[in-house]
Amino acid sequence: MAIDMKIERQILRRTETSDEEIVVNFGPQHPSTHGVINFVTQTTGEIIRRSVPEVGYLHRGLEKIGEMVTYPGYMPFTDRIDYVAAMFANEGYALAVERLLGIEAPPRAQYLRAIAGELCRISSHFIAVGTMATDIGAATPLTHGLRERESVNDLIEELCGARLTFNYHRIGGVSFDAPAGWSDKVLRFLDHLDSYIQEWDRLISFNQIYVDRLANVGVITREQAVDYGLVGPNLRGSGVQWDIRRDLSYGAYPDFAFDIPVGTGRFGTVGDCWDRYYVRVQEMLESSKIIRQALAKLPEGEIMAKVARKPKPDAGEAVGRVESARGEMLYYVVSDGSEKAYRLRVRTGSFLAMGIIEELSRGIMVADLIAIIASLDIVAPEIDR
Amino acid sequence: MPSDYIAVTLVILVGTVVALQFWALAKFVGERRPSAAKDIAYEAGSDPVGDPRGRFPVRFYPLAILFVVFDIEAAFLYPWAVDFRELSCAGPLRAGICATGISLLGFGAALAFLVVLLVALVYAWRKGVIGWE
Amino acid sequence: MRITLGLDSTSLSRRYPRLAILATLFMAFGLPLGLYVAALAVFPLNTPERLDAMAEQWLGYDLAGSPYRYIVYTAFLLLVAFIAVNYTAVFGGVSTWVERRVAGRMQSRIGPNRPGAAGFLSWVADAVKMILKEDTIPAEADHLLFRAAPYFSMVGLLLPFVVLPFGEATVVTDMNVGVFYVAAASAFVVVGILVSGWASNSKWALFGGIRGAAQVMSYEIPAGIAMMVPVLMAGTLSMQGIVRAQGGWPWQWFVFQNPAAFVAFFIAVTASLAEGNRTPFDLPEAESELVAGYHAEYSGFRLAIFLMVEWANMWIMAGLAVTLFLGGWQVPGYGAEDYARLLGTGLLPAPGWFGLQLLSMLMFVVKTWALVFVFIWLRWTLPRVRVDQMMSLCWKYLVPGAFLCFVVTLVWQLLVPPAGVAFTGYALTALALFVLAKFAVATRRNISKVAGHRVDLGNW
Numbered sequence: 011m012a013i014d015m016k017i018e019r020q021i022l023r024r025t026e027t028s029d030e031e032i033v034v035n036f037g038p039q040h041p042s043t044h045g046v047i048n049f050v051t052q053t054t055g056e057i058i059r060r061s062v063p064e065v066g067y068l069h070r071g072l073e074k075i076g077e078m079v080t081y082p083g084y085m086p087f088t089d090r091i092d093y094v095a096a097m098f099a100n101e102g103y104a105l106a107v108e109r110l111l112g113i114e115a116p117p118r119a120q121y122l123r124a125i126a127g128e129l130c131r132i133s134s135h136f137i138a139v140g141t142m143a144t145d146i147g148a149a150t151p152l153t154h155g156l157r158e159r160e161s162v163n164d165l166i167e168e169l170c171g172a173r174l175t176f177n178y179h180r181i182g183g184v185s186f187d188a189p190a191g192w193s194d195k196v197l198r199f200l201d202h203l204d205s206y207i208q209e210w211d212r213l214i215s216f217n218q219i220y221v222d223r224l225a226n227v228g229v230i231t232r233e234q235a236v237d238y239g240l241v242g243p244n245l246r247g248s249g250v251q252w253d254i255r256r257d258l259s260y261g262a263y264p265d266f267a268f269d270i271p272v273g274t275g276r277f278g279t280v281g282d283c284w285d286r287y288y289v290r291v292q293e294m295l296e297s298s299k300i301i302r303q304a305l306a307k308l309p310e311g312e313i314m315a316k317v318a319r320k321p322k323p324d325a326g327e328a329v330g331r332v333e334s335a336r337g338e339m340l341y342y343v344v345s346d347g348s349e350k351a352y353r354l355r356v357r358t359g360s361f362l363a364m365g366i367i368e369e370l371s372r373g374i375m376v377a378d379l380i381a382i383i384a385s386l387d388i389v390a391p392e393i394d395r
Numbered sequence: 396m397p398s399d400y401i402a403v404t405l406v407i408l409v410g411t412v413v414a415l416q417f418w419a420l421a422k423f424v425g426e427r428r429p430s431a432a433k434d435i436a437y438e439a440g441s442d443p444v445g446d447p448r449g450r451f452p453v454r455f456y457p458l459a460i461l462f463v464v465f466d467i468e469a470a471f472l473y474p475w476a477v478d479f480r481e482l483s484c485a486g487p488l489r490a491g492i493c494a495t496g497i498s499l500l501g502f503g504a505a506l507a508f509l510v511v512l513l514v515a516l517v518y519a520w521r522k523g524v525i526g527w528e
Numbered sequence: 529m530r531i532t533l534g535l536d537s538t539s540l541s542r543r544y545p546r547l548a549i550l551a552t553l554f555m556a557f558g559l560p561l562g563l564y565v566a567a568l569a570v571f572p573l574n575t576p577e578r579l580d581a582m583a584e585q586w587l588g589y590d591l592a593g594s595p596y597r598y599i600v601y602t603a604f605l606l607l608v609a610f611i612a613v614n615y616t617a618v619f620g621g622v623s624t625w626v627e628r629r630v631a632g633r634m635q636s637r638i639g640p641n642r643p644g645a646a647g648f649l650s651w652v653a654d655a656v657k658m659i660l661k662e663d664t665i666p667a668e669a670d671h672l673l674f675r676a677a678p679y680f681s682m683v684g685l686l687l688p689f690v691v692l693p694f695g696e697a698t699v700v701t702d703m704n705v706g707v708f709y710v711a712a713a714s715a716f717v718v719v720g721i722l723v724s725g726w727a728s729n730s731k732w733a734l735f736g737g738i739r740g741a742a743q744v745m746s747y748e749i750p751a752g753i754a755m756m757v758p759v760l761m762a763g764t765l766s767m768q769g770i771v772r773a774q775g776g777w778p779w780q781w782f783v784f785q786n787p788a789a790f791v792a793f794f795i796a797v798t799a800s801l802a803e804g805n806r807t808p809f810d811l812p813e814a815e816s817e818l819v820a821g822y823h824a825e826y827s828g829f830r831l832a833i834f835l836m837v838e839w840a841n842m843w844i845m846a847g848l849a850v851t852l853f854l855g856g857w858q859v860p861g862y863g864a865e866d867y868a869r870l871l872g873t874g875l876l877p878a879p880g881w882f883g884l885q886l887l888s889m890l891m892f893v894v895k896t897w898a899l900v901f902v903f904i905w906l907r908w909t910l911p912r913v914r915v916d917q918m919m920s921l922c923w924k925y926l927v928p929g930a931f932l933c934f935v936v937t938l939v940w941q942l943l944v945p946p947a948g949v950a951f952t953g954y955a956l957t958a959l960a961l962f963v964l965a966k967f968a969v970a971t972r973r974n975i976s977k978v979a980g981h982r983v984d985l986g987n988w
Binding site: 032034040041042055056143144145146147148149150153154157205209212214217219220222223375376377378380 | 635636739816817819909912914916977
Binding site: 399401402403405406407408409410411413414417418420421422424426427428429431433434435436437438448455458459461462465466469470472473476477478479480483502505506509513516519520525 | 598601602605606608609610612613617659660661662663664665666667668669678679682683685686687689690700701703704707708711726728729730731732733734738741742745746748749752753756759760763764765819824825828829832833919920923924927928931934935938941942
């Protein structure tokens with residue numbers, strides 16, 4: 011891996027055709043790369059010729075760890091795959107192992123998973139849209155977003171005792187039931203959220219400078235988005251209505267009615283940075299809808315299925331796919347009949363988004379590169395795992 | 396008045412002295428632990444590649460020319476702006492009001508000057524100097 | 529060498545709360561007030577003629593005929609310059625605190641609140657910290673230019689202070705080419721930016737330096753032309769002359785005297801925001817793009833100088849706009865004859881004169897702080913524009929707009945009778961008040977939507 015990076019850099023240096031061109035490293039220690047990523051960028055003044063992402067700085071071998079610990083023992087590690095939206099990383103792994111074991115979580119657990127997941131999506135999207143505003147140069151929205159995220163964190167803390175790395179899901183259910191009076195607090199927050207999104211729109215979404223900076227920038231066409239295998243809001247921003255929650259439904263999601271917001275090209279072209287941004291804003295409202303329905307229909311009963319302490323699934327393989335805040339999150343688990351996985355593979359949305367950056371970066375300006383990176387909502391640990 | 400410029404010189408002097416006094420203070424109390432890694436220019440954590448002091452794109456050159464043109468023009472307009480009422484009045488001013496009609500020589504000449512410059516701006520605009528296209 | 533002070537401001541102010549409050553009061557009111565009083569005491573003496581008369585009357589010494597006349601005068605000017613420079617430094621410091629508190633309030637957090645009452649002394653703590661920091665120079669940097677760059681910026685900041693009138697008699701020197709001088713001198717800051725960007729040998733710094741040069745150069749044009757509108761209206765380039773041509777009441781300010789000046793005011797403020805590298809034009813140091821831009825390689829006291837220049841520049845920007853468009857130090861209800869009457873013919877003016885002078889300084893300070901607040905407020909509200917947008921805003925909108933304002937003002941000055949000007953003054957003032965009232969109502973409504981019918985000022 012390390013050798014490859016050197017080669018990449020040498021290629022960049024060799025392809026310098028004019029002496030006006032310089033190679034700049036955006037990262038790994040850069041305020042707007044959202045973690046330790048390096049964008050090796052060839053520029054002529056403000057115009058970028060191309061920018062190649064160099065990933066791997068945060069590689070912790072999480073897939074390998076999955077082959078070295080027991081199935082339940084891996085659950086806390088999944089938190090570290092995407093710590094901004096750890097609920098989905100938990101859920102995907104739980105789903106995969108449950109399918110491997112041939113069990114299913116009880117209905118109440120599935121509803122709680124949906125509620126916790128959507129709360130987590132709201133909090134993750136607040137980070138995404140807030141840091142995006144910061145990258146465009148407006149410092150205030152992020153702090154307001156963090157304030158709202160705090161409320162979500164408080165709610166999730168009451169549910170499972172953790173605020174960032176939740177470790178909430180278990181194979182066959184969830185670890186804690188909702189405490190008494192929790193659903194009222196959630197509803198109160200959702201009421202606030204629904205009106206707050208309007209305030210957010212007034213604060214930043216429709217700000218003229220903000221729109222000018224994002225509209226028609228980093229346009230990903232429908233075909234490009236599909237070809238590059240983009241997932242989640244990045245795919246939907248290009249107008250493709252694809253959502254694992256609806257199209258490959260899992261857990262309690264078939265019971266809920268919700269819309270899937272897609273990019274409309276409201277201020278520019280379909281698939282520009284603003285579309286991807288606004289899909290996230292709208293998804294927060296959809297999440298709110300889902301949580302309301304789930305709380306209304308929340309069934310009584312167990313929260314854990316009967317699972318052995320150290321489950322030993324039969325030899326075989328299973329896939330768990332969930333719609334994470336950053337798009338489809340896929341766990342592929344292969345069992346050889348022992349209490350540890352034989353092979354574990356995680357496919358994440360941010361990693362897929364990295365592929366298109368080189369394509370998008372041709373001929374744009376330095377500031378646009380930052381906008382594009384922000385609009386793809388990259389979380390560095392999720393790329394490198 | 397020359398005394399004005401004495402004041403300017405003195406302010407420059409005092410400003411530099413204040414800045415130098417910061418320097419002396421920092422020299423005296425500031426920490427100093429140089430290391431080779433610290434002396435590398437910052438490039439977001441990677442070792443810098445290539446020389447940043449290469450040539451910079453020519454786009455800035457027409458812009459600088461444009462600046463020179465317009466700034467000189469502003470410099471020419473300032474003195475005219477001070478006296479424009481006297482200059483643009485056909486007769487003498489009475490209590491600051493021009494009763495005799497506008498003189499084309501004073502007023503029109505400045506307008507013609509402006510128009511020539513605006514033509515230059517439009518030309519530069521059409522040529523795409525402005526706006527990085 | 530390592531010096532540990534052994535106490536930090538936080539624990540100090542915890543241990544001695546009363547001391548902290550006293551220190552805060554001194555720094556917040558004593559220091560600026562002292563500077564103002566010193567300015568008031570020294571600035572009026574600041575003409576060779578008055579010095580001559582004083583020496584004659586009090587010392588019986590014929591200074592006018594003495595060969596040392598200009599040395600004495602220079603010594604006095606040195607004192608004046610010292611006060612002005614100190615004022616700059618204090619303003620630069622205080623405004624960082626104000627900015628951080630306002631930003632905290634806007635971002636629904638608290639902001640600095642530890643050292644001193646309401647965290648006021650944090651700017652002093654910052655300054656001390658900056659000086660204690662290691663001062664590094666990249667090995668590949670151009671050492672001479674790298675060291676020189678902050679001084680360029682510092683000088684560029686101080687030069688406009690020479691002609692900025694703080695009050696009727698409080699100005700370092702009232703140059704007859706004041707506005708022109710400001711336009712020339714304020715461009716000095718960009719030399720510091722460009723030199724630091726070039727000398728650092730860092731790509732971020734270079735980007736920042738080039739962006740800064742392009743930006744300040746471009747916006748110099750609309751700023752210069754918009755600043756010509758008050759010159760046209762006053763018929764003089766002297767800053768004091770321009771203020772004297774206006775009046776104390778809003779409808780006597782140039783900004784409301786003709787519609788073109790009203791537009792020119794906004795052009796001038798926008799352009800000066802760009803010249804001062806404030807958001808939305810903070811491209812030369814765009815944090816999310818260029819990390820810190822032109823001062824990416826600077827640390828310690830050199831960085832402190834750059835930052836001080838940046839914040840103190842707000843005073844220049846706001847002060848210029850206030851002087852040229854918003855009536856400067858003019859006190860409502862007092863005209864030139866009141867100053868002359870109170871000054872009298874004697875050597876020392878009546879006490880009332882000093883009172884009136886303080887009042888006029890207060891007017892200027894209040895207006896300028898109000899505008900500084902607007903700058904701060906814009907910074908924490910707006911995103912940053914892109915380079916091409918910055919350029920096209922300047923050359924496609926502001927430059928033609930400024931030209932148009934210039935021409936309209938010409939015609940206006942020649943054709944509209946004084947009654948028409950007075951009517952425009954009332955009408956535009958009423959319009960501005962109406963817009964302000966609408967704005968206040970809308971803000972109140974937005975606040976009450978979130979916080980109920982109560983404005984929480986608790987965290988001040």
